[in-house]
Amino acid sequence: MSQHAPSQQAAIAQTLIHTCTRFQVVNFFVSPGSRSTPLLLAALSHPQVRLHRIVDERGAAYAALNFARASSQPVAVITTSGTAAGNLMPAVMEADRAGIPLLLLTADRPPELLGVGANQTTRQKDLFLNLVRASWQLPTGNHETPALNEIARQLSECLVKLDHPLPGPVHINCPFREPFFLEAIDPPRITIPLRDAPEEPDLPDAILARVRSAKRPLITLGRIETVKEQSLLAPILQHLRLPIYTDIGSGFRLTQFPSHVSGLELIIQSTKFCPQPPDFVLHIGSYTVSKHYWQWLTSQSQTPQICQLSFRGESVNPMLIPTHYHDRLRPEQIASILQECTKLPANDWLTSTIPHTMSDMMENVSPPWLPPLMQQLPCPASFFFGNSSVPRYFQLFALPSQPQPVPVAINRGVSGIDGNLHSLLGWTLGNELPAIAVMGDLTFYHDLNALPFLSKLPFPLLIIVLNNAGGSIFYNLPIASHSEICDYWFACRDAVELPIPDLARTFNFQYHCIE
Template sequence: MNPSTALARVLVDELARCGLTEAVIAPGSRSTPLALALVAHPDIRAHVRIDERSASFLALGLARTSRRAVALVCTSGTAAANFHPAVLEADQSGVPLLVLTADRPPELRGTGANQTVDQIELYGSAVRLFTEVGVPEPVTGMVSYWRSLACRAWAAAGPDRPGPVHLNLALREPLVPDPGDSGAWCEPVDGRPGGRPWIDRPARPAEPAPLELPPVERGVIVCGDGDYDAVPYLALSAATGWPLLAEPTSNARRADAVSSYRQLLAAPGFAAGHAPDLVVSVGRPGLSRQMSAYLRRAARHIVVGDHRAFADPVRTATDVVPAVAPPPGADPDTAWARSWRDAEAAARGALDALLDGEEALSEPRLARDLAAHLPLGSLLFAGSSMPIRDLDAAMSARCGARIIGNRGVSGIDGTVSTAVGAALAHQRDGGGGGYALIGDLALLHDQNGLVIGPGEPRPDLAIVVVNNDGGGIFSGLEQAGHPDFERLFGTPHGVTVERVAAMADLPYTRLEWATDLPKTLLGEGVRLIEVCTDRAASAVLRRRVQEAVTAAVDG
């Protein structure tokens, strides 16, 4: 067995012992030993993508949904650089990734050798661990080094503080197994008996003692984006009567959560009369300017999270604690609680009445109705820019569906690929149908995510694309009045989703009427559904929704 093959086989075997079950491979020559070892392992499902950026976001979606580290493999050179956006997202959103980049050996670096760049610490501070693995040599001690390194990398990727890990593997030729390879090496390559990992990890420490919250009436619970258990915060709201303001990707918008908080906090009269004495926040809040402004008004802001890395986007945190508990003897039926319930009912009524006034699908109504029609056990991937914001503004509280999105860096990079990966992991773990709500620019930005080779695993995924011929989010911002707005921000492209579907040989449907949404969502495999809207009209409708809610709650 040649050294490159030995390293790859031992490393992959040890990662599988640690728990690796998914790997994404971008084709290349230098990474051949890793690719061959991954596809040969019986406990690992391999996915191949021709585009490194698409591959990396596919791995991100798999890892985000399964909550398990996924291996991501590429050859040397710009291939590794194309992983960078996904690595940044994994870092900011706490997604475990094992990035395995093949590299030229040291004697070829800095010489002008083909496809050679400096890959040392390529991703900077975005990774939890970087290791230059070193050129494999046929000497005693290599197997224990490789196996212990695999365990260390697996542990560094999570679960204590999940995130990406980068191993840079310098591989010399030959890169394929020797003819008649017997598997012999200069020392035994076997791992621990019984399939155990080389290094056993101790059990996670017991849950920390929660902070008992002060007995205030005017409390508010804010659930931002993140992968955490929402039940304690729903229970806290039920015990205290404090309103729960939940972003869609918190998966806490259930039961009596306030679904119209975005409009309520933008209603001048309501906002003026509802300054909080205490805010308890968890996850990453920051989807709306209204929420950011509201956090600044809190007399005390308790953040629940890891003291080493917690979200405090407007610098208002006064305490950081690992867990919270309701104050003893809390009364859930106070004047404060009743005022929020009454406002939610009035706002919800005004919002729904306005959206239901037209049978043609608007962007906010599409978001509201799609979230409402998701079957139990479904997964919805929400694209950045307007799709996630329309969900935040229009979605009613509901249970039984999981909503995720790339909210770490909030880019539109790799949107399609992340959704495909998320659906694959969701369905491998026994979940139901996969759905995505994205914009036209996000689709065009990641058309390669639709290119899935024959024989590759494919999910059931309905991708609903809002096509407003450009960047809809800018129509509601200050840039909208600039004379060069259309060219610089609107960026019309004139591409229909039907043409994109034809490129990828996928089923396509154009959806116009709200009553047709449930039957249009039916189907199998990856499919594209296009909803054509007008950017300017959508911006006007969102303003009308806010005016209607303001009138309903401020009188």
């Protein structure tokens, strides 16, 4: 090894961090570890970088993911080697499915320590290969190391894929040799070849022609991942005169606007009031929480035409309905198409079939805690929902009551119940708004080590834990008929008898119990 390798290693780490900032990656979530020291020192020395310390790597990745979701900017997570890198996997799976730009910087042992029994060592190169948009390993500091400009160029080839052509995670594996703790060096003077975004398709006029020719058009807003995307659509919705169905993950389910169809899930399950399905659906965003919605679309012999406008290339077709996809559209293009729809004549075919007493019916059957919560919701504020039953409660029963969009985050890409409290942490830091989190007891139980960090947030925070005896959603499935199996092996009722009052006192939360 060259005697200049330590300084060269520091220069490589600083080149990496400097290149990240050129791609708007300025927020780094860091977990403690020795092997990642060069990355931490390089980040600490860069004036644009903001560091966030999270002790648990799995939690750090979830926090970074949801910070990116809230801020609409790519975010990085730095880990040491070994299982620390493996702990990123759940959040990487979510970032892949949700199309969130999450940069994974995993420190590693140098190549000569692989396969020889070295401690805390595994094969980390391409660890997330099937889930990331790009994967690359930094060169180690030796006489064969490429020039810093060449390293920056190759890093740029990877980092541009955080956002283009399909947003998602990128992995850079970073082998470092000891010693790590080095004197700071001047940042390398490098020129980074920034890339323009790939060419996007022109605005498809055919979409407007399909909407115009439909007798029963419906605009569906599926899950919309980032606050930026939600904010682009928000001012347009007030002027649309076509019926609009919103998913709880869209950020608009709780918002009042003239053509908003609320209570649709309850209506389409009714044999008395169920309306005829649409003949054309303009679907914006990703998948929806409601399965009944998709069953309704396919309830007639002739299924509707569906045209999906995708922010991040995800296809939405769980019932295998023939669908026209327009993927890889920029948010501004989708907003432009929706803006053109405001010129179309009013069509109330769906809203006219829903009983005027629907709002009263929804309040009568909703969980008793939900209407008071919506009536006292601070403005502005944001929501974070755990998975399983909670988003379904809001999708079914929450009435649109807010004059402005309420940002909503759900880890709905692969619907895990782990890491939700750390996700709430990152979401709130990225939004810088008062936050309300609603989750079940089993979800809360999964991520208790986030509580000390949440208690130090500089923003008002309300966490609502539903004491639903563990995995209550399993009682809606056929296994519920075998109660002795369901209680123990699925709902885990005995495993989540948490001393929540004691936890609240320990971490300086106010606690209230609502019977």
